[in-house]
Amino acid sequence: MTTMQSPVRNGVDTATLFATLDAVKGTPEIAKFQFRATNTWVSGTHNRSTINGFYGAMQEMTHTQPTTLDADHPAVLVGGDHGPTPVEYVLHALAACLTAGLANIAAARGVNLTSVSSTVTGDIDLQGILGLSKDVRNGFEGIKVSFKLEGDDPEKLRQVVEQSRQRSAVFDIVTNGVPVSIEVDAG
Amino acid sequence: MTTMQSPVRNGVDTATLFATLDAVKGTPEIAKFQFRATNTWVSGTHNRSTINGFYGAMQEMTHTQPTTLDADHPAVLVGGDHGPTPVEYVLHALAACLTAGLANIAAARGVNLTSVSSTVTGDIDLQGILGLSKDVRNGFEGIKVSFKLEGDDPEKLRQVVEQSRQRSAVFDIVTNGVPVSIEVDAG
Numbered sequence: 129m130t131t132m133q134s135p136v137r138n139g140v141d142t143a144t145l146f147a148t149l150d151a152v153k154g155t156p157e158i159a160k161f162q163f164r165a166t167n168t169w170v171s172g173t174h175n176r177s178t179i180n181g182f183y184g185a186m187q188e189m190t191h192t193q194p195t196t197l198d199a200d201h202p203a204v205l206v207g208g209d210h211g212p213t214p215v216e217y218v219l220h221a222l223a224a225c226l227t228a229g230l231a232n233i234a235a236a237r238g239v240n241l242t243s244v245s246s247t248v249t250g251d252i253d254l255q256g257i258l259g260l261s262k263d264v265r266n267g268f269e270g271i272k273v274s275f276k277l278e279g280d281d282p283e284k285l286r287q288v289v290e291q292s293r294q295r296s297a298v299f300d301i302v303t304n305g306v307p308v309s310i311e312v313d314a315g
Numbered sequence: 316m317t318t319m320q321s322p323v324r325n326g327v328d329t330a331t332l333f334a335t336l337d338a339v340k341g342t343p344e345i346a347k348f349q350f351r352a353t354n355t356w357v358s359g360t361h362n363r364s365t366i367n368g369f370y371g372a373m374q375e376m377t378h379t380q381p382t383t384l385d386a387d388h389p390a391v392l393v394g395g396d397h398g399p400t401p402v403e404y405v406l407h408a409l410a411a412c413l414t415a416g417l418a419n420i421a422a423a424r425g426v427n428l429t430s431v432s433s434t435v436t437g438d439i440d441l442q443g444i445l446g447l448s449k450d451v452r453n454g455f456e457g458i459k460v461s462f463k464l465e466g467d468d469p470e471k472l473r474q475v476v477e478q479s480r481q482r483s484a485v486f487d488i489v490t491n492g493v494p495v496s497i498e499v500d501a502g
Contacts (some may be wrong), residue, residue: 139358
């Protein structure tokens with residue numbers, strides 16, 4: 129009797145990863161996903177989202193459990209500070225996407241990671257959203273991501289980060305923008 | 316003896332909101348903020364961010380408490396599903412920013428809200444991030460936000476949503492893009 133071991137590297141099941149790639153190559157429809165968040169206003173700048181259901185692989189699916197996320201403005205911005213600000217969630221999303229990607233890419237390339245950490249900073253001049261200057265945009269002027277990685281050969285690690293940047297959904301969204309439509313049912 | 320009551324509408328302390336606007340008009344430096352997230356890889360596509368410190372109003376500040384956020388890919392995308400995907404956090408950020416803004420704007424205009432909810436959906440073809448098609452982008456092809464509001468006159472409510480869109484930091488980031496720089500310390 130032989131024991132088959134799935135080739136897991138960096139916590140990534142590479143056999144399943146490659147099988148998924150092959151499945152999508154054969155049936156591109158599998159790759160069409162729709163992600164969703166539902167948000168409810170609580171009071172003032174405090175509101176809460178729930179994330180659970182999504183569509184993908186040609187079926188409705190749910191996460192193993194729903195996640196609720198509170199957002200608010202801090203006291204200095206006249207909020208109740210019941211959670212991170214919306215823009216901080218964008219910084220988290222960017223770090224999370226790049227990090228998930230580089231773990232996958234490293235595994236696919238046979239590159240071992242021992243630790244990955246990052247700090248993401250976003251500079252914003254609130255004169256924009258406060259409507260006090262037409263020369264100031266509403267969003268971040270710029271975002272900086274600083275990665276610290278340990279594992280195999282440093283040059284390979286740098287190449288993995290670069291490939292993750294080139295294949296990151298959130299990096300693309302944040303740097304290139306996405307069309308957003310807004311519908312309003314006001315009763 | 317008279318009791319002074321702060322004019323609170325929609326849970327927004329409008330007196331403090333207007334005082335903050337006046338303060339920024341007098342000293343624009345107050346409006347320069349830097350928000351931050353630090354992220355640590357856990358295993359595979361699972362990673363965790365902490366959000367706490369930020370710079371603003373000419374000083375280092377912290378939230379009343381740090382927030383930790385787990386991100387992962389679902390099982391269908393070869394992850395452990397230990398939290399929402401990075402792109403779902405972007406949808407939450409967008410809903411949260413528009414909702415916080417409209418509560419503030421409604422309060423400033425003397426418009427009462429009784430309820431606000433929204434659903435945000437983002438369509439994505441994963442052939443992009445999987446590197447299987449050069450014609451497919453990595454990020455969302457499009458995002459739809461559907462608001463349901465109750466409160467004062469429907470036309471005023473619609474105008475408040477429109478003004479929130481025009482003054483939203485995350486709407487600007489997601490629709491117009493932001494320059495992102497990435498530094499790597501690979502040891």
